[in-house]
Amino acid sequence: MTSRVSLPSWQALQTHAKEMKSQHMNDLFAADTSRFDKFSVQLPAMLLDYSKNLVTADTMEKLITLAKECDVESWREKMFSGEQINKTEDRAVLHTALRNREQTPIYLDGENISDCVEAALTKMKAFTEQVRQGKWKGYSGKRITDIVNIGVGGSNLGPQMVTEALKPYSDDSINVHYVSNVDGTQIANVLRPLNPEKVLFIVSSKTFTTAETMTNAKTAVKWLTSASFDQTSVAKHFVAVTANKENAVAFGIDEDNIFDMWDWVGGRFSLWSAIGLPIALDLGFEKFIELLEGAHDIDKHFCETELENNAPVILALLSLWNCTFLGAQSQAILPYDQSLHMLSAYLQQAEMESNGKSVSWHGEEISYPTVPSIWGELGINGQHAFYQYLHQSNNVVPADFIGSVESVTPVQGHHETLMANFFAQTQALMAGVNEEQVRVDLTVKGRSKSYIDKVAPHKVHKGNRPTNSILMTRISPRSIGSLIALYEHKIFVQGVLLQICSFDQWGVELGKGLANEIQAELESEENIRPHDSSTTGLINFYKSTLNKAD
Structure with missing residues (x-):
């Protein structure tokens, strides 16, 4: 069976990724003042800005070529027409x-x-x-x-x-x-x-x-x-x-x-x-x-828009680029709206249960990284918890920032503060600050040379951390429907690109079956059947401690 790595577009992207790793987004923005216009998509209820990714027009062209070589368009048709694309369970995905x-x-x-x-x-x-x-x-x-x-x-x-x-x-x-x-x-x-x-x-x-x-x-x-x-x-x-x-x-x-x-x-x-x-x-x-109608809006966009401007396709390609080609191992979902406090958990299940696999739809072991682990939290809470890691860790974590232009619950001054943080964080993750800038800033503030020498390396932020910004006009049933559908189709396209069956979850079933067997042992007074020494020891400790408590 043909593996994705044998495709000319895949090999071209592998070569291109080596070249792009030496680039910095600051230089890309400086070289092209219209970068935002080129790398953003306006949808019925939201804007997707993906310009703060380590991509050029050439990168996107190569990624779109890969999507076409992977037959994303024909797979899209198969899904919407009811073909049994869930091959391992012989089911349609509708x-x-x-x-x-x-x-x-x-x-x-x-x-x-x-x-x-x-x-x-x-x-x-x-x-x-x-x-x-x-x-x-x-x-x-x-x-x-x-x-x-x-x-x-x-x-x-x-x-x-x-x-x-x-x-x-x-x-x-x-x-x-x-x-x-x-x-x-x-x-x-x-x-x-x-x-x-x-x-x-x-x-x-x-x-x-x-x-x-x-x-x-x-x-x-x-x-x-x-x-x-x-x-x-x-x-x-x-x-x-x-x-x-x-x-x-x-x-x-x-x-x-x-x-x-x-x-x-x-x-x-x-x-x-x-x-x-x-x-x-x-x-x-x-x-x-209205929720259904918002999802239908994105269904139409996904089906009718050319791949170059197709938001779910772009999100899937960027995930592939950042993870499989540039080596990111996780992705953060960072909502800047209290009402979206469960979104990270929802998308964690949607993507990781769908595409967290290592076997292709041909039943062959996959040799390349697939989807990243998904995690996240409300943006403001995250800023005081794990953003330190996002800014200065050696591990680059691409992030989706999600917010709204209008607050559903307006309280004077609050939404402006919230969104100022949204915009500032995406800028900081992209631009960073180098040691020369740190030294100039500390000198202007009157700090001594010895203090500057000691502190400057710790204040350096390399930047070049990729982010997508999704701005909804307003949180509403229709816009939430659109947001969810946007990610659903991203997940589908990811599966096609990676040659993964996105619609089964055999990894869930294994643990369930073992749990049923072990529960019977926990409820029985008889000796347990043989397990590995760790599992046997844990079960015996549990039962003996419980018996002592009784």
Whole structure:
């Protein structure tokens, strides 16, 4: 099978990377006063500025050539048309169909799935209105005031990130809570202040077998029935989002209260489906549709824009350039908006679970670095935590800075201070400051020569640290939809460029299987089966200590 490293464009980029490592962005900006105009893209709800990357027009031309040699355009067509591009699971990848606001027909196995999506949205709308208008009653006849979403991974991170981001748009008629951790502390803390008569649980699991989710769901049932003294109350307080209706019905959930999931939607790309019920319940169904419309805006941009100006393609190519060719091993996601405080965690799952792999789609070991590790924090918090590392460590960490022009919660002077830091940090990471500049500055400040000699080397910042700046006009359902879709398509293009299947997650499955086996051993009084000495020792220590405590 042909490896990416054999492509002429790949080899050209390897040579070019060696040349570019001796360049500094300061010189690139000095040589071209129109650099920002050349290396930025205006989107419907945001601006992408990628000029503070170690790239030239020649770099971008070589990267675009690689994208074309990797057939990104044809792979894009395959995804949107419903071809089974998830080869290891023989599935189509059609999360984009969930926000196909033009409702163009998309056929899968002879069925127009656009009709299925619209039917699901109609059911979601009716349910959302029933709950928000107080027509859905609990076992005692009281209206629902609190929603508890039980899920993990994509069934949790997406909806929670969005509801947190769009809090200013909620009318607070419904309180939404999330439970994902199987550590009993979380569900106990969530349930403790709630009234069982007024709580509705959403259990989200494609298979309805996920151990963490089902453990939490069973605990929720016990909590409810211990208050209602009636097992039939489950039907009035539980709904499910799943592809396994049989399991959900066996659990006690009324079939009418089961919302569809499909195997052509991966969990981490599923918030556009009924997995997004908490979003609709919190914000109202109209705002949920605006979220879909924002994503659809980027779908259209991704499909209709030439690669040279295609924002998701550019982001994917820059990630490849910075990681695979220039050697960066991680990337920071740095939101400068409090409402985006969960974005780093969300994108961490989206990218690392999708493309954190070392085998090509041909089943061959990959010889080149793939995606970086993703991490981050709110920008202002990060400035007083790990920005020291970003500025002066030997490890170069590319970073995405994400903010908005207008604040959704304007407080005089605050947003200006926030954004001043946004702009200053990207400039500082790019430009740095050399020792000569440090010495001049300290001399002007009247410092002695001995002090300057001692301190100057410590104050040097090499700069040349790549950043992308994404500026939304305003945080809104539509712009958040666009932002998420922008990164989803970036991840897809990354997978194509790297020859990685982005839509499976076999690395997750291994640990799950072992955990099920070990749990049985923890609950048994018999001797455990052989493990490696470390695992055996840990389990024995756990069990013996627990027995002593009893």
